[in-house]
Amino acid sequence: MNRDLIVEDMRIRVLFDTPIKYNHAVFIEKNIAAAHALPAADIYVQEDKPLKKQASFARIYTLVNQSMTTALLNKEFNQTKNHKVYSINKAVVDKYFKRIIGGERVSGRSIVQDVIDQKSSFAPSAHIQSRLVKNYYDDLTSEDQAILSNCVILAITFHKLVLGNSTELGDKAWSHQEGQ
Numbered sequence: 001m002n003r004d005l006i007v008e009d010m011r012i013r014v015l016f017d018t019p020i021k022y023n024h025a026v027f028i029e030k031n032i033a034a035a036h037a038l039p040a041a042d043i044y045v046q047e048d049k050p051l052k053k054q055a056s057f058a059r060i061y062t063l064v065n066q067s068m069t070t071a072l073l074n075k076e077f078n079q080t081k082n083h084k085v086y087s088i089n090k091a092v093v094d095k096y097f098k099r100i101i102g103g104e105r106v107s108g109r110s111i112v113q114d115v116i117d118q119k120s121s122f123a124p125s126a127h128i129q130s131r132l133v134k135n136y137y138d139d140l141t142s143e144d145q146a147i148l149s150n151c152v153i154l155a156i157t158f159h160k161l162v163l164g165n166s167t168e169l170g171d172k173a174w175s176h177q178e179g180q
Contacts, residue, residue, distance in 0.1 A: 001126075001155040001156070001159070005126040005127065006128075007115075007126075007129065008039070008132075009039055009132070012148060031065065031072060032072060034069065035072035035073055041084070042084065043086060044084055044086070045085075045154055045158040046066065046070075046085065046087050047093065047150070047154050069085070086158065088157060093150075096161065097111055097122060097157070099153075108152070109142075111149065112149040112152050115156075116133055122156065123156045123159075123160065126152075
């Protein structure tokens with residue numbers, strides 16, 4: 001999604017297609033490949049997920065992946081002093097889009113469908129090109145559609161609350177990841 005809220009790419013890139021044992025070399029190799037596969041951008045946003053409920057190995061795995069990806073995408077920080085990777089708290093996204101019902105997070109597919117149909121009350125200026133919907137989104141499994149929907153919703157939330165200078169949810173809604 002660009003700064004004009006136009007989704008430019010909807011392809012899903014799988015980082016690890018098969019479960020692997022923890023191996024630093026494989027993790028670095030996969031993260032480098034993933035970072036190079038991402039379209040060039042001046043900002044990357046990731047959802048900051050709570051790690052309390054994950055097993056200790058899963059927490060380590062998640063933190064290592066986030067750290068590696070952040071470091072790779074912020075590689076020019078020493079020269080530019082500009083952060084490229086930002087995290088936004090999962091709860092902020094859910095609160096902005098009112099996605100918690102009965103204590104459970106609901107799918108964002110209906111929100112993205114409203115964006116596709118240009119009926120979104122949250123982001124009326126957001127737009128997903130019809131060729132992307134036909135070529136990628138419609139062909140995805142419902143699980144992948146849910147993942148992609150979360151990505152679109154995350155980008156809209158970041159744009160509205162941070163780039164749009166909104167103070168709806170306060171200063172603790174987002175944080176930048178320090179260059180490693």
